[in-house]
Amino acid sequence: MTTRTPLMAGNWKMNLNHLEAIAHVQKLAFALADKDYDAVEVAVLPPFTDLRSVQTLVDGDKLKIKYGAQDVSAQDSGAYTGEISGPMLAKLKCTYVVIGHSERRQYHNETDELVNAKVKAAFKHGLTPILCIGEELHVREAGDHVTHTLTQLEGGLKDLPAEQAESIVIAYEPVWAIGTGKVCGSEDAQEVCAAIRGKIAELYSQDVADKVRIQYGGSVKSGNVAEIMAKPDIDGALVGGASLDADEFVKIVRFRDQ
Numbered sequence: 001m002t003t004r005t006p007l008m009a010g011n012w013k014m015n016l017n018h019l020e021a022i023a024h025v026q027k028l029a030f031a032l033a034d035k036d037y038d039a040v041e042v043a044v045l046p047p048f049t050d051l052r053s054v055q056t057l058v059d060g061d062k063l064k065i066k067y068g069a070q071d072v073s074a075q076d077s078g079a080y081t082g083e084i085s086g087p088m089l090a091k092l093k094c095t096y097v098v099i100g101h102s103e104r105r106q107y108h109n110e111t112d113e114l115v116n117a118k119v120k121a122a123f124k125h126g127l128t129p130i131l132c133i134g135e136e137l138h139v140r141e142a143g144d145h146v147t148h149t150l151t152q153l154e155g156g157l158k159d160l161p162a163e164q165a166e167s168i169v170i171a172y173e174p175v176w177a178i179g180t181g182k183v184c185g186s187e188d189a190q191e192v193c194a195a196i197r198g199k200i201a202e203l204y205s206q207d208v209a210d211k212v213r214i215q216y217g218g219s220v221k222s223g224n225v226a227e228i229m230a231k232p233d234i235d236g237a238l239v240g241g242a243s244l245d246a247d248e249f250v251k252i253v254r255f256r257d258q
């Protein structure tokens with residue numbers, strides 16, 4: 001039985017400028033102790049413009065907090081105005097990169113094909129993808145949430161070798177629970193996360209499936225995180241709004257105390 005270290009990641013979305021980012025990470029660093037990092041991997045996912053400042057702080061103060069980006073280009077370089085490449089993020093020593101967040105799928109028309117290309121670009125440059133999948137409300141109401149989410153999973157993982165797949169992080173984020181305050185019931189979240197692990201076992205092997213960390217995301221707060229984390233196939237949370245409040249995010253990291 002593989003032991004998976006929980007990953008609590010704060011997706012700041014389009015919030016906090018680079019000065020605010022420094023103050024925020026300093027607050028987190030001040031509050032978090034070695035025992036927190038021993039139990040949980042903690043990461044922040046700031047906007048691109050903050051990454052250099054966060055890197056300087058993390059390097060300079062030798063912080064144990066990890067960081068990453070919210071998106072990556074499928075291309076390595078070239079005439080792609082506005083895009084940020086894998087090599088650029090690798091140079092900033094990012095550990096993680098969020099790929100296929102529902103806000104990218106919805107507002108930037110990202111398809112499973114593009115998401116798959118971005119996953120491959122991330123691995124090519126030594127970044128660990130946090131691959132986001134999950135259904136909209138109408139899909140859940142129709143009872144198609146598992147099929148829909150597994151189709152996105154298969155699309156995102158297409159042609160990915162097992163040695164890469166085993167280190168990917170999957171974030172199950174039901175779109176209707178994002179930023180709405182409507183948290184998906186822990187049983188419902190577990191149902192989909194178990195199905196995700198089952199599909200990975202089918203696509204690769206049980207050994208690979210046992211290694212992959214699956215996060216839940218959607219209105220996670222200190223008040224509901226413990227119940228969610230009690231589920232066997234949920235290995236962490238991708239936290240949006242609540243990660244902007246340092247005290248609240250620290251409480252989420254300390255989910256075992258809630």
Ligand SMILES: O=C[C@H](O)COP(=O)(O)O
Pocket residue numbers: 011101173177178179180181217218219220238239240241242
């Ligand atoms: O990436 C994070 C998710 O979209 C969840 O956002 P939220 O915690 O604000 O609902």
